[in-house]
Amino acid sequence: MCGVIGIYDNEEVIGKIYTAMLTIQHRGQDSSGILTFDKRYHVKKGNGLVRDIFDQYNIDRLKGNIGIGHTRYPTVGEGSVEDAQPFWIGHPFGIAGAHNGNVTNFQELKEELLEKSHKMINSNCDVEVILNIFAEYIERYQEKEFTPETVFKAVKYVYRRVKGSYSVVIHIAGKGMVGFRDPFGLRPLLFGINKDRLVPAYGFASESVSLDVTGFTEIMDVEPGSAIFIDHSRKVFQKKITTKAFRPCIFEYIYFARPDSYLNKINVYNSRVELGRRLAKKIKRQNLEIDVVVPVPDSARAAAIEIARVLKLKYREGLVKNRYIGRTFIMPGDSIRKQSIRYKLNPIKDVFRGKNVLLIDDSIVRGNTSQSIIQMVRNAGAKKVYFGSYSAPLTNPCVYGIDMQTKGEFIALDSTPEQIAAKITADSVIYQDLNEMEQGVRQQNKNIRSFCKACFTGIYPTGDVSNEILAQIERERYSQRKDNGNHTPNM
Ligand code: 5GP
Numbered sequence: 001m002c003g004v005i006g007i008y009d010n011e012e013v014i015g016k017i018y019t020a021m022l023t024i025q026h027r028g029q030d031s032s033g034i035l036t037f038d039k040r041y042h043v044k045k046g047n048g049l050v051r052d053i054f055d056q057y058n059i060d061r062l063k064g065n066i067g068i069g070h071t072r073y074p075t076v077g078e079g080s081v082e083d084a085q086p087f088w089i090g091h092p093f094g095i096a097g098a099h100n101g102n103v104t105n106f107q108e109l110k111e112e113l114l115e116k117s118h119k120m121i122n123s124n125c126d127v128e129v130i131l132n133i134f135a136e137y138i139e140r141y142q143e144k145e146f147t148p149e150t151v152f153k154a155v156k157y158v159y160r161r162v163k164g165s166y167s168v169v170i171h172i173a174g175k176g177m178v179g180f181r182d183p184f185g186l187r188p189l190l191f192g193i194n195k196d197r198l199v200p201a202y203g204f205a206s207e208s209v210s211l212d213v214t215g216f217t218e219i220m221d222v223e224p225g226s227a228i229f230i231d232h233s234r235k236v237f238q239k240k241i242t243t244k245a246f247r248p249c250i251f252e253y254i255y256f257a258r259p260d261s262y263l264n265k266i267n268v269y270n271s272r273v274e275l276g277r278r279l280a281k282k283i284k285r286q287n288l289e290i291d292v293v294v295p296v297p298d299s300a301r302a303a304a305i306e307i308a309r310v311l312k313l314k315y316r317e318g319l320v321k322n323r324y325i326g327r328t329f330i331m332p333g334d335s336i337r338k339q340s341i342r343y344k345l346n347p348i349k350d351v352f353r354g355k356n357v358l359l360i361d362d363s364i365v366r367g368n369t370s371q372s373i374i375q376m377v378r379n380a381g382a383k384k385v386y387f388g389s390y391s392a393p394l395t396n397p398c399v400y401g402i403d404m405q406t407k408g409e410f411i412a413l414d415s416t417p418e419q420i421a422a423k424i425t426a427d428s429v430i431y432q433d434l435n436e437m438e439q440g441v442r443q444q445n446k447n448i449r450s451f452c453k454a455c456f457t458g459i460y461p462t463g464d465v466s467n468e469i470l471a472q473i474e475r476e477r478y479s480q481r482k483d484n485g486n487h488t489p490n491m
């Protein structure tokens with residue numbers, strides 16, 4: 001997953017971009033970049049956390065009232081700084097951008113751009129392809145005058161050629177800034193207005209929290225298959241360009257997004273509470289003898305509190321997390337990842353000693369985390385350990401920008417909950433039912449008929465994910481792991 005920010009203000013924008021970037025750090029910790037524009041582009045990108053990349057020198061250097069920021073968790077790409085976003089190209093006008101998602105026909109487009117348009121894509125970054133295709137339309141087909149319609153047609157051209165998921169912010173030098181979401185609206189993108197100005201300020205962000213903390217008071221979703229363009233005099237134009245079935249990613253609510261964010265008019269925290277409530281009902285039917293409910297911090301906290309409440313059980317924060325270690329799955333390499341779970345979490349022995357424990361987590365992917373935690377809790381003296389996942393069994397890779405590993409790595413592939421319990425050494429594993437999971441998130445916005453839940457079902461909503469694409473993604477992930485060993489390739 002990645003995070004993207006775009007702000008157009010009437011004062012220096014770097015402070016707001018930097019602040020906004022800190023609020024989406026959880027969406028990617030591999031690289032960060034900021035690009036601003038006054039009369040030219042100023043760029044700083046690097047591998048690492050926002051707070052480590054930008055020092056006072058860079059902050060002072062990043063001048064201008066328009067800026068784009070990006071935090072990356074790599075999808076394809078070698079994780080090198082050359083692949084860090086935002087990207088810019090000089091022609092026509094100067095076009096810069098960043099995105100969140102994964103372009104599934106990236107290799108094909110890269111070859112096509114070279115063969116047909118003689119454009120070399122120098123990075124392994126999807127957005128370089130998107131920018132070149134966007135630019136190609138403006139360069140080749142624009143009418144005499146550049147108007148908002150030119151921008152919308154260029155977005156339409158992107159929709160025609162680019163497959164997969166993408167929420168994009170693009171700046172066109174001297175013309176304005178546009179934000180758009182792919183036709184299925186797989187990845188989130190929000191638009192904010194700050195009217196506390198003579199001419200309002202505008203912003204785009206992957207999560208509403210970023211716009212919240214930087215003073216945007218009116219916040220709305222960019223609709224799927226739609227674009228919002230702010231021209232150089234900061235007039236706003238909006239257009240629905242194509243209509244496909246809206247299929248936002250359900251995993252944003254389960255795990256990725258911050259609890260205080262609202263995406264597609266659904267609050268993330270409330271979704272997790274509701275998922276907890278629904279899982280509690282299922283657990284109740286199993287008549288387990290449970291003394292205490294303990295969340296795996298941090299994502300599972302909201303659900304676990306609700307589970308304890310519904311089941312009328314004690315809730316205890318029995319696992320203490322070291323806040324200064326990143327998300328475990330972002331750690332390089334599988335063996336370091338396994339160890340790092342132990343460095344990251346420590347049990348409070350008194351909570352577990354002699355108790356039957358219900359551990360709650362958002363999901364089980366490979367099962368490494370859950371197995372280590374169960375062992376940890378048993379070593380702390382627990383009698384029985386039950387494990388509840390408030391999402392359904394994950395069995396398929398995500399091709400839309402979330403690291404889901406290769407197919408063979410999913411512990412739930414071809415295994416029943418009983419077999420999974422045996423593998424991760426739990427006394428029992430309780431998964432959320434798929435339908436309950438979807439209805440639980442949908443409850444806050446019934447206009448969404450269905451979500452993307454391909455990692456649970458293997459049904460990819462864009463309809464163009466062939467076995468060949470899946471095989472290619474598997475190959476890329478394996479080979480990158482081999483070559484590079486120092487990071488898990490993914491979003
Ligand atoms: P695993 O079962 O792979 O050892 O780890 C599962 C844990 O990783 C869960 O606690 C969950 O919070 C976290 N996780 C959530 N989403 C992802 C993801 O997209 N990729 C990976 N690798 N881990 C994730």
Ligand code: SF4
Nearest residue numbers: 249251398452454455
């Ligand atoms: Fe989200 Fe899963 Fe769909 Fe990927 S496959 S977009 S993680 S729901």
Ligand code: MG
Nearest residue numbers: 296297299362
């Ligand atoms: Mg977790």
